[in-house]
Amino acid sequence: MKKLVQTPVLVVGAGPVGLQIGMDLGWRGTDCVLIDEANGLPVIHPRAAGISPRTMEFCRRWGIVDQVRKFGFPADFDMSVVYCTSLVGHLIGREEYPPLQCQRQVPFSPENQWRCPQTVFDPLLANALRSYESVRLYYKHRLMAFKTSDDCVRAEVLDLENDRTSIIEAKYLVACDGAGSNITASLGIEAEGKRALSYSLNAVIDIPGFFKLHRMGEAVRYLFIGPEGTWANLTAVDGHDRWRFTLIGTEEKLELSKLDMKSEIRRAFGTDAIPFEIVAMAPWRRSESIAREYRRGRILIAGDAAHTMSPTGGHGMNTGAGDAVDLGWKLDAVLRGWGGAHLLDSYEAERRPVAIRNARNSSENFRTWLSAARSSDVTADTPAGHEARETVSRTLRESLRAEWDSWGIQLGYRYESSPICIPDGSPAPPDDPSDYVQSARPGSRAPHFWLPDGRSTLDLFGRGFVLLRLCAEDPDVGPLVRAATASRVPFSVVDINIADLRDLYGAPLVLVRPDGHTAWRGHAVPNRPDEVIDVVRGAGRGREHAPAGDERSTVPVSIAT
Ligand SMILES: Cc1cc2nc3c(=O)[nH]c(=O)nc-3n(C[C@H](O)[C@H](O)[C@H](O)COP(=O)(O)OP(=O)(O)OC[C@H]3O[C@@H](n4cnc5c(N)ncnc54)[C@H](O)[C@@H]3O)c2cc1C
Helix, strand or coil, X not given: CXXXXXXXXXXXXXXXXXXXXXXXXXXXXXXXXXXXXXXXXXXXXXXXXXXXXXXXXXXXXXXXXXXXXXXXXXXXXXXXXXXXXXXXXXXXXXXXXXXXXXXXXXXXXXXCCEECCHHHHHHHHHHHHHCCCCEEEECXXXXXXXXXXXCCEEEEEEECCCCEEEEEEEEEEEECCCCCCHHHHHHCCCEEEEEEEEEEEEEEEECCCHHHHCCCCCCCEEEEEECCEEEEEEEECCCXXXXXEEEEECCCCCCHHHCCHHHHHHHHHCCCCCCCEEEEEEEEEEEEEEECCCEXXXXXXXXXXXXXXXXXXXXXXXXXXXXXXXXXXXXXXXXXXXXXXXXXXXXXXHHHHHHHHHHHHXXXXXXXXXXXXXXXXXXXXXXXHHHHHHHHHHHHHHHHHHHHCCHHHHHCCCCCCCCCCCCCCCCCCXXXXXXXXXXXXXXXXXXXXXXXXXXXXXXXXXXXXXXEECCCCCXXXXXXXXXXXXXXXXXXXXXXXXXXXXXXXCCCEEEECCCCEEEEEECCCCCCHHHHHHHHCCCCCCHHHCCCCCCCCCCCCCCCC
16 A cells, blocks of 8 residues: 655655745744655756845745855855956956955845855755754655645655655645646646747866966856857856856757767867866756746646746746745645635736746846847957957946846835735836835835844744834724734734834835735724735735725734734
8 A cells, every 4th residue: 555645735846946935834834745856965957056135035034044155155256257259268348246245235135145056055955944843855756646636636756765656645736846847737737938048058067276277367157259149158156166167059059969068168268278077968948938827726836837037137046936935924824724715826916927027037138148249250359359349348248237236126026916915006116127126015025124123124024914013103003903813814013113114114004924025004004904804814805805094993902022
C-alpha cells in the first residue's frame, strides 16, 4: 500500500518562489509540505541574483535579511557595468554603480536592493524553512500526477532515492514548478504573451583572477557589442571566480551540438590569453508569458509557473516573491477559517496584473538594450566608429539606468482592481517604472516611516490586520474591532500620533492587511464596519458594494498594540 501523507498545503517546486511560500506559511505557523525533484544542492545554473527592496522587506519580516546581506554577494564588489567590443577592444562605456555597502539608503524603504545569487539564496531559505516545525521540505521527490476532488488534491509523488511512490493529500496545491510548468499544462491553462523574445545559451565559467587579466576595469557585468548589437554578456555569479557567460542568438544558431562555445567566449575576451573553464551550459528562451488563470479550484499557480519575463531588470523571482506573500496570508486565513469564500480568488485579481506590468517593462528594457547597441561601425578604428560608440554608450546608459532605478516597478505595484480592497476615491498616482512615491491609497504597499523607537512602520505588519490610528483625537474604532473579532479576523489597533506619518498615510485611520498592503482608509469608522471586514477578508460582495468610511462611532474599545 502507498504511504499517505496529509497536509493542508502542498507546494510543488522548491525554487526561490516555492521556498518563499513555505517561508510565509511557516512564519504563520501553518502546516505545509514542499517537494522538489532536485537534490537540494546549490543549483548549477544560478539565474536570479538581484533581490529587490520589496523582497528584502519580506526577508526582514521573516528574520533572514541580515543573512542575505552577510552571505549574499560580496558587499565591496564593484557593481558597475561595462560595455565594450571585447575585453581587449574598445571600451564603449562604463556605468558606475557603487558596491552594495556604499549604496545610498533609499528613503522609502527600511531595506535597499541587494544581490544574492541563487546558489546562496535558495539554501538560505531552505535552512530557514527547516526551523519551522510546521513545514516539511522533501528534495528528490517528484510530482508524477495529481487528481482534484471537492475536498482535496491527491498527488502521486515519487521518491527518487528509493523509487517509492507515496500519496500526498492536501487541501490546496501550489504549483511553483517553474517555467513550462507541467501542472499548468496538465490543467490546460494557457498562457498569453510572447513565447520567444530571444534565444540564449548560458555557460557557467570559472575564471580565476579575472580582473587581473584584462584592462576593462572591475565590474559586475560586461556587455559585448558587435555590429549586430549586444551579442553576449558576462555577469559575476558569486563575486569570486564564477561568472555566467550569456550568448544571445537564434534557436538554430544556439544548438548546443553545433556551437563552439569556447570560441564565442574567446571572441568576447578578444584574446586566448585569459584561461577559463566551462562548468556547465544551458540553453534558455527569453519570453513574456503570463498564465491566463492563476487559480483552478484547489490549485494555485505562482512564480515562473504563472509568469515568465526577460531578466532585463531582474524582476522574475521578485515578482514571484510578491505572489508568495500575497498567497501566504490568504491560504493561512482560509485554513484557519476566517478567510472568506472569495479570498483565494483575489490572488489572481491582484497578482496577475502585476505580472503583466512587470513582464512588459522587462521586455521593454530588453528591446532598448538590443536596439540601442546596433551599429555596423561600432568596432571600427575610424571617426565613424568613434561616433557609433558614443551613440551606443549614450543609449545603453539610459536603458541600464531604467533597469537599475526601477523603484516604481519594485515597490509601486498596487492592487487596483482588487475585490478585497476598498477604494477611497482618491486618484491613482502615476505608475512610473523608475519613480516611486509612497502612498497608502487602498491596494498600495503601506508606506515605510521610521518610528521613534527605531522600528519601521513595516515592522508593525504581518501577523494579522493592523488598524493604524494616526491621530490625537482617538476616534472610537470599537465597531471595527468588534466586527473583526466576530469574524475571528486577527486584528490589532496601533496608535501613533505623528503628523508627518498621518500626512504620509493620507488619513487618520488606515487598515493594513497581513501582507503589508492597505485595504481601507478613512477619516472615521465606516458606518457598516461588518461590511468592511467582510470585504477585506474576502467574504464580502466586492468593491462596488464597499461601504464608505464616513460615520463616527461611540462604542468604547480596548486597544492592543
Ligand atoms: C539569466 C537569468 C537571470 C535572472 N536574474 C534574475 C534576477 O536577478 N532577479 C530576479 O528576480 N529574477 C531573475 N531571473 C528570473 C528567476 O530566475 C526566476 O523568475 C525564478 O528562478 C523563478 O523561480 P521559481 O521558484 O518560480 O521557479 P524555478 O526556479 O524554475 O523552480 C522550479 C522548481 O520546481 C521543481 N520542479 C519542477 N517540476 C517538478 C516536479 N514535477 N516535481 C517536483 N519538483 C519539480 C524544479 O526542480 C525547480 O526547483 C533571471 C532569469 C534568468 C534566465
